Amino acid sequence: MIEFESAGVVVPGPGGEDVRILEPVTCTLSEPRVSVIGPNGSGKSTLVRLINGLALPDRGVVRVNGLDTVTDGPAVRRQVGFVFTDPDAQLVMPTVVEDVLLSLRRLGLSAADRRARALGLLARYQLDHLADVSVHALSGGQKQLLALASVLATEPRILVCDEPTTLLDLRWRRNVDELLDSLEQQTVIVTHDLDAALRADRTLVVDSARVVFDGAPAEAVAFYRALAAPAVEPR
Amino acid sequence: MSRDRALSAARRRWRRSTGVGMASLGLYRPGTGPLHRLPALVKVLGLAGLGVAVVVASGPLASLDLFGLAALALALARPPLRTTVRGLAPLVVLAVLAAGYQVWRGDPGRAIEVATDLLTLVLAATAVTVSTRMEDLLAVLVQAARPLRRWLPAEALALAVALMLRTVPALGSVLAETRDAARARGLGRDPRALLIPAAIRTVARAQATGQALAARGIGE
Numbered sequence: 001m002i003e004f005e006s007a008g009v010v011v012p013g014p015g016g017e018d019v020r021i022l023e024p025v026t027c028t029l030s031e032p033r034v035s036v037i038g039p040n041g042s043g044k045s046t047l048v049r050l051i052n053g054l055a056l057p058d059r060g061v062v063r064v065n066g067l068d069t070v071t072d073g074p075a076v077r078r079q080v081g082f083v084f085t086d087p088d089a090q091l092v093m094p095t096v097v098e099d100v101l102l103s104l105r106r107l108g109l110s111a112a113d114r115r116a117r118a119l120g121l122l123a124r125y126q127l128d129h130l131a132d133v134s135v136h137a138l139s140g141g142q143k144q145l146l147a148l149a150s151v152l153a154t155e156p157r158i159l160v161c162d163e164p165t166t167l168l169d170l171r172w173r174r175n176v177d178e179l180l181d182s183l184e185q186q187t188v189i190v191t192h193d194l195d196a197a198l199r200a201d202r203t204l205v206v207d208s209a210r211v212v213f214d215g216a217p218a219e220a221v222a223f224y225r226a227l228a229a230p231a232v233e234p235r
Numbered sequence: 236m237s238r239d240r241a242l243s244a245a246r247r248r249w250r251r252s253t254g255v256g257m258a259s260l261g262l263y264r265p266g267t268g269p270l271h272r273l274p275a276l277v278k279v280l281g282l283a284g285l286g287v288a289v290v291v292a293s294g295p296l297a298s299l300d301l302f303g304l305a306a307l308a309l310a311l312a313r314p315p316l317r318t319t320v321r322g323l324a325p326l327v328v329l330a331v332l333a334a335g336y337q338v339w340r341g342d343p344g345r346a347i348e349v350a351t352d353l354l355t356l357v358l359a360a361t362a363v364t365v366s367t368r369m370e371d372l373l374a375v376l377v378q379a380a381r382p383l384r385r386w387l388p389a390e391a392l393a394l395a396v397a398l399m400l401r402t403v404p405a406l407g408s409v410l411a412e413t414r415d416a417a418r419a420r421g422l423g424r425d426p427r428a429l430l431i432p433a434a435i436r437t438v439a440r441a442q443a444t445g446q447a448l449a450a451r452g453i454g455e
Contacts, residue, residue: 054446054449054450074452077449077450077451077452078452081450081451082450082451084443084446084447086443088405089440089444090447090450091401092397092398092401092444092447092448092453093369093401094262094263094369094397094400094401095262095263098369098370098397101370102394102397102453103451103453105453106452111370111371111374114370115370132262132263132264132265134262135401151451154451154452
């Protein structure tokens with residue numbers, strides 16, 4: 001369960017002044033699938049980054065399964081996996097299997113157990129034939145799948161994905177969507193894919209640093225479409 | 236320029252821009268040869284010993300001996316020939332340039348020494364990384380850094396080394412993409428159009444990597 005209690009975010013602006021990039025949000029996310037939609041630069045990523053402590057609230061509190069993201073950061077991150085838009089930034093080891101092994105290091109397993117588990121995980125996501133291949137040589141879809149596998153290796157209770165399919169072609173988008181839909185974990189997904197947003201149990205619409213709609217996906221998507229419609233019809 | 240030459244130049248540019256050669260040089264390849272069977276610690280110590288020998292030994296004959304040793308080690312590691320040759324090509328060019336400078340200064344013996352020393356270290360390091368899993372290399376580094384753990388977290392040191400190895404081809408890609416972007420805007424010959432954006436993108440990439448590590452709880 002994810003709880004936002006008047007949680008907002010301020011960052012320093014170019015002139016040293018405070019710029020509020022997320023107005024205080026109060027809500028509790030307990031649904032298995034939550035989607036977040038909204039225009040670029042609206043504050044969607046900031047909102048979900050609050051969940052694992054990548055962004056910290058300047059006011060209010062964010063709790064994950066009762067843990068405060070400010071005071072219990074490491075414990076929160078053990079429970080919350082985070083997948084970024086660009087897997088290139090997320091894959092930090094030279095080869096496929098080594099990237100999964102890196103995630104497993106903090107579990108305290110022996111080297112042999114870690115390797116067996118990493119190879120098993122790669123087999124589950126049909127990446128085992130690429131185990132010793134450079135991550136640099138993978139396709140965009142394979143990289144995103146590996147990024148997901150590396151995060152899921154630690155069996156997080158909650159998975160947060162910030163536009164995980166934005167850079168993918170249609171086939172890989174479907175593969176990643178199917179994988180995300182099949183997960184047991186609670187999943188929070190920021191997306192521009194309104195079909196994916198509609199498959200959630202609950203959808204938040206973020207615009208101009210505010211959560212402007214919070215409710216059923218179909219209504220949220222309709223709200224967002226109205227929000228994005230041009231105010232004046234083009235001539 | 237003929238069409239064929241233009242096409243092969245474009246293919247070379249594409250290979251550079253994808254960073255295929257650089258990315259694959261020195262990448263671990265599973266195997267059962269004698270070098271693969273050696274413990275990682277022995278290989279790392281051997282590499283360190285060779286490094287010292289390269290610095291201490293003087294004269295072209297000694298350099299050629301050490302080069303032969305490194306070449307033999309690489310042959311035992313059996314890396315993929317084409318990828319290795321492609322990955323080593325820029326270093327060979329660098330070695331030839333360095334040697335050429337020494338010849339121009341009138342010291343051909345020093346030219347052989349400089350070129351072979353450079354290639355010896357690269358071949359030996361490639362032999363070690365091709366035949367040793369990163370996991371095993373990290374374990375050796377963690378073990379070696381343990382006496383310093385009061386001042387230097389061993390896990391962080393090992394992670395830094397792994398990140399460095401991953402970053403070399405990634406930086407190659409950043410440079411190639413920036414060069415293509417500059418060329419697309421007609422600024423292919425302007426060094427500012429390459430260096431400044433490449434530096435900014437490199438810093439942005441470092442920040443993104445730091446965030447990804449933090450998100451995975453690594454280093455906590």
